[in-house]
Amino acid sequence: MILRLIPSHCLPLLLPLICFLVASSSITGALSSGVIHVKYKFAGSQRSIVDLKVHDSLRQLRILTGVDLPLGGSGRPDGLGLYYARIGIGTPSKDYYLQVDTGSDIMWVNCIQCNECPRRSSLGIDLTLYNIEDSATGKLVSCDQDFCYAINGGPLADCVANMSCPYIEIYGDGSSTAGHFVNDIVLYDRVSGDLETSSANGSVIFGCGATQSGNLGSSNEEALDGILGFGKANTSMISQLAASGIVENMFAHCLDGVNGGGIFAIGHVVQPKVNMTPLVPNQPHYNVNMTAIQVGHDFLNFTADMFDSADQKGTIIDSGTTLAYLPEMVYEPLVNEILSQQPSLKLQTVRDEYTCFQYSESLDEAFPNVTFHFENSVTLKVYPHEYLFPYSGLWCIGWQNSGLQSRDRKNMTLLGDLVLSNKLVVYDLENQTIGWTEYNCSSSIKVRDERTGMVHLVGSHHYISSGSYLKVRFIMILTVLASFSHFSGC
Secondary structure, three states, X not given: OOOEEOOHHHHHHHXXXXXXXXXXXXXXXXXXXXXXXXXXXXXXXXXXXXXXXXXXXHHHHHHHOOOOOXXXXXXXXXXXXXXXXXXXXXXXXXXXXXXXXXXXXXXXXXXXXXXXXXXXXXXXXXXXXXXXXXXXXXEEOEOOOHHHHHHHOXXXXXXXXXXXXXXXXXXXXXXXXXXXXXXXXXXXXEEEEOOEEEEEEEEEEEEEEEEEEHHHOOOOOOOOOEXXXXXXXXXXXXXXXXXXXXXXXXXXXXXXXXXXXXXXXXXXXXXXXXXXXXXXXXXXOOEEOEEEEEEOOEEOOOOHHHHOEOOEOOEEEOOOOOOEEEOHHHHHHHHHHHHOOOOXXXXXXXXXXXXXEOOOOOHHHHOOOEEEEEHHHEEEEEOHHHHXXXXXXXXXXXXXXXHHOOOOOOOOOEEOHHHHOOEEEXXXXXXXXXXXXXXXXXXXXXXXXXXXXXXXXXXXXXXXXXXXXXXXXXXXXXXXXXXXXXXXXX
């Protein structure tokens, strides 16, 4: 999900929307680690390339409008996010279902003051509105606190004593969420042994949503309770927990593209070993420098700067996008090289944009692997059965021309779930690196417990997460939207 936090100079224009919201955090414990159980919503069913493309078009709208940040779509939690999680908040704890998004920073939930928030969901979950009055540990975050200064780039105009710190997020399709920040306990399960957990908690500042518009409102049939951000900023939940010494600022995911599900681990993964490449500095996304593309045994004739787009440097790694998008000058030679392996194919253009063909033999024997090369000699191999998708009795190419996707024809390079599934992807935010390795995502990985130095097994069949574990469940949501609007900002 790509979010934009409205800068402080825009807030006076928005105060009428959130003026009624007027009316810190401490975490104890040692470093710990954990895992989130993930599940693919359409496990066992064919993924329609049309549905995937619609999802990605909405996802890229968020990226291309220059809003703030990805990994996991559209201008809404259900259309944008691929996965959601169940977490406990407050004392006594209540369950909330939040979209897990490595592209957003802040966590927010729908609150009791909200009149237009969804009350039911077709996803088979019970929605809950957060009420600070029901939690013995809930506290308002005032506009004169350091967190409010940091997220708004300085003091707020008209801030007075006991005034809450407001937030507003504007999405690429015109949807928005507005409210104020609160501080409360988030429950998680700490790894305590091989496939074993013990209960723990940590205090997190998050948004209390009181006004939702567009696709975040009550008309959204596939609604969730909010968003759980795993972005790079200091305001994300994982960054807050890491800053408090409760977890390491590291996480990993392994998405099972065959059986569905997978692992979302928080902490230091020690096995399998993963080769790492540096993140491009000063970029809001998880960007890396691609150095070459190999088709079969042959390298295509590209230079590294061909993967940049205006102020967007490097290649975006985004598990929330389903396909993979390449600049036109890269896309065409790549597809031509792949198809040259089978010159007798009768190509068809489906829906004016998908290159498809009929083929009944083994894909992996007939078509070449595609290998991406990155800094530090890190490679990422994609097999034919991963980059080819079924559609109406045809096979369609999952590589997409990014120059044809956006309104301004920006040639961004973005590698999504097509490339990242069936791989363990590790994000080391402490060292600003990212890496991956092929892996069976239905098996277990080993995570170090920094409190004891012991290494424990965590597996895809466990419900665990953050700083340790948040009881969660990830579901893929593909939403087909006929149209969307554009928000131009202040």
